[in-house]
Amino acid sequence: MDELVIAGAKLVTPQGVRETDVLIREGRIARLGRAHRPRAAFSAQGLILLPGAIDAHVHLALPVAGTRSADDFATGTLAAAAGGVTTLIDFTLGAPDKSLPQAIEERIAQAAPAAVDFSLHAEMIGWTPDRAGELAQAAELGVRSFKFYLAYADSGRRTPLGVLKAAMEGIARLGGVAMVHAEAEELMVPGKGPTPEGRPAVAEEVAIAELAILALRTGCRTYVAHISSAGGLGAYLAGRDRGAPLWGETCPHYLLLDETAYSRPHGRYFSVTPPLRRPADRAxxxxxxxxxxxxxxxxxxxxxTRAQKDAAESPEKLPSGLPGVETLLPLLYSEGVAKGRLSLAALAWYLGEGPARAFGLWPRKGGIQPGADADLVLLDPKGSWTITAEGLHMATDFSPYEALQVQGRIVGVLSRGEWLAREGELLARPGRGEFVPWGAS
Ligand SMILES: [Zn+2]
Known part of the structure; x- marks a missing residue:
């Protein structure tokens, strides 16, 4: 029988930390507790055992600003595997003339080279209320998370509030989630591109406040993407206090970087939307x-890549976006846990159970309990390393964290009981990743 025991690690869940053995059988967690005479054991004394990380917001092979995000499903998911991300959630490529089921089927086919498991959010670009029936069709295909933009009117991605409200009513009936990029277009300054002047924090704050009202009135579970500012966070928390069913996400770059990055020699490489904010927002x-x-x-x-960003003739042509999937877990451990800002248990929540529960992946993904997929990360808290773009697997020659010293080193990554990385060697194979539908058991 296909068995493996991870012996003696410090197992981390959102409830706390305990030392135990983990028995893996046929790709799933079979049992927690002392194992007797295991056939195959990996001694994990002194190591931290975390659930395989879920990155719920990833754009592989995304057409944008006349170019394409540099990672495809092969390179991006190998990088994910190296960084302990065993499940990622990408997006369909929505378009007004494309039905949701068609977009989902196309994207699943495009993701065939994935090395880690993946799920999808359905982009609602150009969706109109007369297409309400497509929401249930998407659900049948395993997609119940729907992505809206309150910005980007110029590229046709913006959803007007009336259409958003109609969609949220439908999504609420389905028991799904509306995931929303919340920035108010009217408060942006044209011609400034993805900068703090062009996309001020108040635009985020206003959009989240509006969104909170729609969530409250429609009862639709709403996930606020990439909260970047103290003001945006305040609007989110105020909405929750009123009873709006809101969930929120932030990203490592809003935690680790601030707007001073734009005045570095190659400041344009840091272009991202929403833009980097002030130190007080990070705090x-x-x-x-x-x-x-x-x-x-x-x-x-x-x-x-640097060349892709260098090619932009003006600020508004700059492609927005930063690499992240490979450094998510290492940075959150190093800057969060090792620096005393975050508990290990909280780390297991934010990279495991939290996103798994938000997007229909729990209990199969995101936790370490019997029946769950054996998606695991072993981390040596005593190890340390230095980030260089060259030393990472993501398809870019730029890292926003170049030369940053990282405390904690990933020594093993398992997906469904299979080693994806072990002792610094990347073993993941493109094509082994599977689509995980919402509610999969
Ligand atoms: Zn995004």
Whole structure:
């Protein structure tokens, strides 16, 4: 029988940390507790055992600004595997003339080279209320998370509030989630591109406040993507206080970086939407994480090479996006746990159970309990390393964290009981990843 025991690790769940053995059988967690005379054991003394991370916000092979995000499903998911992300959630490529089921089927086919498991959010670009029936069709295909933009009118991605409200009513009936990019278009400054002047924090704050009202009135579970500012966070928390069914996400770049990055010699490489904010915004986001007021930390992974960003003739042509999927877990451990800002248990929530519960992956993904997929990460808290773009697997020659010293080193990654990475060697194979539908058991 196909068995493996991870012996003696410190197992981390959102409830706490305990030392135990984990018995894996046929790709799933079979049992927790002392194992007797195991056939195959991996001695994990002194190591931390975390659920395989879920990155709920990833853009692989995304057409944008006349180019394409640099990672495809092969390179991006190998990088994910190296960084301990065993499940990622990407997006369909929505378009007004494409039905939701068609977009889902196309994207699943495009994801065939994936090395880790994946799920999808359905982009609602150009969707109209007369297409309400497509929501249930999407659900039948395993997709119950629907992505809206309150910005980007110029590229046709913006959903007007009336259409959003109609969609949220339908999604509420389905028991799904509306995932929303919340920035108010009217408060942006044209011609400034993805900068703090062009996309001020108040635009995020206003959009989240509006969204909270729609969530409250429609009863639709709403996931606020990439909260970047203290003001946006305040609007989110105020909405929750009123009873709006809101979940929130932030990203490592809003926790680790601030707007001073734009005045570095190659500041344009840091272009991202929403833009980087002030140090006080970073502090507010860390504090909210520590209080477990958010649901997930995801990356909005959307890398570009230096050449792709250099090619932009003006700020508004700059492709927005940063690499992230491979450094999500290491950075959150190093800057969060090792620096005392975040507990290990909270780390297991934000990278495991939180996103798994938000997007229909729980209990199969996101936790370490009998019956769950054996998606696991072993981390040596004593190890340390230095980030270089060259040393990472993401398809870009730029890292926003170049030369950053990282505490904690990933020594093993398992997906469904199979080693994807072990002792620094990347063993994942493209094509082994599976689509995980909402509600899969
Ligand atoms: Zn995104």
């Amino acid at each position: 507010a986001l860390w504090a909210a994480l520590a209080r477990r007021e958010l649901q997930a930390v995801s990356t909005d992974h959307c890398p570009f």
